[in-house]
Amino acid sequence: MTTEALAGPDPDASRAKARPAARAPGSTVPVLTVVLLILAGWYVACLPMNAGLPAMPTEGTLLARYQAAWSLERPVLPSPHQIALELRTSTCGRLDEERPLLEAFFACEIRWTPRNLLFHAWTTLSSTLLGFLLGAVLGTGLAVLIVHVRSLEKSLLPWIIASQTVPILAVAPIVIVVLGSLGVTGLVPKSIISAYLCFFPVTIGMVKGLTSPAVIDLDLMRTYNASTAQTFWKLRWPASLPFLFASLKVAVAISLVGAIVGELPTGAQAGLGARLLTGSYYGQTVQIWAALFAAAVLAALAVGTVGLAERLTMRAMGGRP
Amino acid sequence: MVGLVLLLVGSAAALDYVHRPDVAGAAPGWFWGAVVGLWLFAWLVTARFAAAAPPVAFGRRAVDLIVPVLFGAFLIFLWEVVTVGAGVPSVLMPAPSAIGARIAQAVPTLRDDFVQTVLRAVIPGWICGSAAGFLIAILCDRVPFLARGLIPIGNFVSALPMIGIAPIMVMWFGFDWPSKVAVVVIMTFFPALVNTVAGLQAAGRLELDLMRSYGAGYLQTLLKLRLPAAMPFVFNGLKINSTLALIGAIVAEFFGTPVVGMGFRISTEVGRMSLDMVWAEIAVAAVTGSLFYGLLALAERAVTFWHPSYRRR
Numbered sequence: 176m177t178t179e180a181l182a183g184p185d186p187d188a189s190r191a192k193a194r195p196a197a198r199a200p201g202s203t204v205p206v207l208t209v210v211l212l213i214l215a216g217w218y219v220a221c222l223p224m225n226a227g228l229p230a231m232p233t234e235g236t237l238l239a240r241y242q243a244a245w246s247l248e249r250p251v252l253p254s255p256h257q258i259a260l261e262l263r264t265s266t267c268g269r270l271d272e273e274r275p276l277l278e279a280f281f282a283c284e285i286r287w288t289p290r291n292l293l294f295h296a297w298t299t300l301s302s303t304l305l306g307f308l309l310g311a312v313l314g315t316g317l318a319v320l321i322v323h324v325r326s327l328e329k330s331l332l333p334w335i336i337a338s339q340t341v342p343i344l345a346v347a348p349i350v351i352v353v354l355g356s357l358g359v360t361g362l363v364p365k366s367i368i369s370a371y372l373c374f375f376p377v378t379i380g381m382v383k384g385l386t387s388p389a390v391i392d393l394d395l396m397r398t399y400n401a402s403t404a405q406t407f408w409k410l411r412w413p414a415s416l417p418f419l420f421a422s423l424k425v426a427v428a429i430s431l432v433g434a435i436v437g438e439l440p441t442g443a444q445a446g447l448g449a450r451l452l453t454g455s456y457y458g459q460t461v462q463i464w465a466a467l468f469a470a471a472v473l474a475a476l477a478v479g480t481v482g483l484a485e486r487l488t489m490r491a492m493g494g495r496p
Numbered sequence: 497m498v499g500l501v502l503l504l505v506g507s508a509a510a511l512d513y514v515h516r517p518d519v520a521g522a523a524p525g526w527f528w529g530a531v532v533g534l535w536l537f538a539w540l541v542t543a544r545f546a547a548a549a550p551p552v553a554f555g556r557r558a559v560d561l562i563v564p565v566l567f568g569a570f571l572i573f574l575w576e577v578v579t580v581g582a583g584v585p586s587v588l589m590p591a592p593s594a595i596g597a598r599i600a601q602a603v604p605t606l607r608d609d610f611v612q613t614v615l616r617a618v619i620p621g622w623i624c625g626s627a628a629g630f631l632i633a634i635l636c637d638r639v640p641f642l643a644r645g646l647i648p649i650g651n652f653v654s655a656l657p658m659i660g661i662a663p664i665m666v667m668w669f670g671f672d673w674p675s676k677v678a679v680v681v682i683m684t685f686f687p688a689l690v691n692t693v694a695g696l697q698a699a700g701r702l703e704l705d706l707m708r709s710y711g712a713g714y715l716q717t718l719l720k721l722r723l724p725a726a727m728p729f730v731f732n733g734l735k736i737n738s739t740l741a742l743i744g745a746i747v748a749e750f751f752g753t754p755v756v757g758m759g760f761r762i763s764t765e766v767g768r769m770s771l772d773m774v775w776a777e778i779a780v781a782a783v784t785g786s787l788f789y790g791l792l793a794l795a796e797r798a799v800t801f802w803h804p805s806y807r808r809r
Binding site (some may be wrong): 454455458 | 539542543545547559560563564566567568571587588589641642644645646648649652655656657659660661662663664666667668739743746747750751752758759762763766769771774775777778781786
């Protein structure tokens with residue numbers, strides 16, 4: 176995923192996206208169809224996947240067996256509604272059995288305890304955001320240096336690219352342990368892993384973006400006798416913004432991965448990664464799936480927010496929507 | 497050139513000095529001054545090299561190769577000098593020489609881990625996941641309805657933290673390599689799918705019309721024009737997947753594994769604070785990843801030699 180930014184926002188690709196083909200008016204129906212097909216397949220798969228469990232009845236009608244498969248305590252594959260219910264229970268508390276379903280569903284009471292999934296999601300999100308901020312600033316700074324200092328481009332850039340062929344997540348436990356032995360625990364080590372993972376797409380994208388102005392534009396700046404700083408602020412920086420946002424979308428998703436993986440090696444007490452790990456230790460399948468969906472929602476929200484920021488910025492700069 | 501030789505001699509002298517038993521761990525102040533001076537000098541040499549533009553193409557390529565190698569070698573030199581000279585405890589940061597010694601000493605273990613993680617999990621998973629993505633992409637191309645439904649989902653899923661499925665796969669397929677293969681397959685499927693679909697739309701209008709005028713059918717157009725035109729995109733997906741596959745397999749081993757494998761070794765040795773072993777594993781992973789990527793780049797060059805980005809300037 177990290178090398179995705181190497182390709183950068185290819186002008187051809189962005190033109191292809193701007194074409195209505197990707198968002199044709201008929202795009203909603205196919206997506207819904209595919210999603211419904213997946214859901215149906217999921218429900219059907221619940222019985223064969225769970226058939227081996229001792230809690231499953233071996234006899235009875237197919238419907239009865241399916242009903243049993245969809246409401247197991249510790250299934251191999253939980254049914255979608257079990258996950259939805261678990262998400263609801265772990266964020267807003269248990270459903271009140273006495274009241275009608277709809278009324279009980281909206282009677283939400285959030286307790287801010289370590290049992291609450293929102294608490295874990297916030298722990299992960301906060302280190303993600305800090306790491307993303309650090310990574311974006313570092314990546315942009317490096318790109319500015321690389322564009323302006325020629326020897327850095329030749330010496331540093333190959334190593335930045337080579338560093339990405341290394342599975343950097345393997346370094347995560349070291350960062351956690353080393354910083355932990357120095358007395359730094361909690362948010363910061365995870366953020367450093369996030370930053371380390373997400374600075375790369377930003378650097379690559381920004382190097383491409385800052386060098387994207389055409390020679391003719393740079394020559395124009397020269398004829399105006401613009402200084403390097405003026406060229407940077409008035410030409411290079413605005414020209415690089417589309418590249419920056421494209422990289423930031425990739426980066427924010429990666430930094431979430433970094434934060435989650437950063438929670439694994441030390442057996443952290445809080446966070447979605449910790450939730451995944453305890454779920455896998457105690458065989459709490461439904462809890463794992465709920466944490467997974469929470470992570471997916473977080474990622475979608477984060478990418479969506481960057482996309483919104485992109486659209487607002489582009490509109491403020493007078494670009495076409 | 498003279499600068500380069502001076503730099504090598506200076507670095508060798510510094511390495512020699514810092515490894516003396518009476519100096520290691522308590523290097524005097526003037527030594528650090530000399531190291532900083534050496535660093536500035538190295539900077540100067542690198543800048544001169546980077547600015548040099550030999551008239552021959554071979555020389556230019558040599559410079560492009562020498563500069564990053566010099567930079568990397570100097571970074572390792574600094575790492576060695578600082579960790580040994582300042583006596584950084586190996587629990588925090590082992591010196592490169594210690595890591596090298598550990599690699600030499602632990603070859604059988606490293607080889608077993610390599611076989612378990614790379615040969616049994618990464619490569620089969622990468623092949624299956626990429627091939628599945630590629631085939632489904634061609635199916636999507638044939639059935640536009642499927643493409644319109646799957647591509648937005650594929651784009652969405654690629655942004656999700658797919659590593660999270662590791663505990664579920666471990667639960668389904670057991671602790672050994674099949675669960676790692678499953679994780680890798682799922683992680684690599686969508687990048688391959690999305691990139692191939694994008695690539696299949698890359699053939700130009702003009703060429704497509706030409707194929708039509710030849711009376712070529714769907715299959716002929718696909719094989720002779722559109723798949724070759726899609727190759728740069730396909731290789732982009734394959735490269736992305738090479739990193740993802742290694743990461744997926746290593747992280748999946750954090751969730752449970754037999755007592756062998758790179759991810760297992762990393763997590764246990766970190767727990768026992770023997771960081772030189774962890775760094776040895778990382779070095780193996782780094783070399784593997786770089787080789788994997790380099791081979792892909794070579795294959796890409798051989799397959800897409802016609803692409804404008806390889807044209808001689």
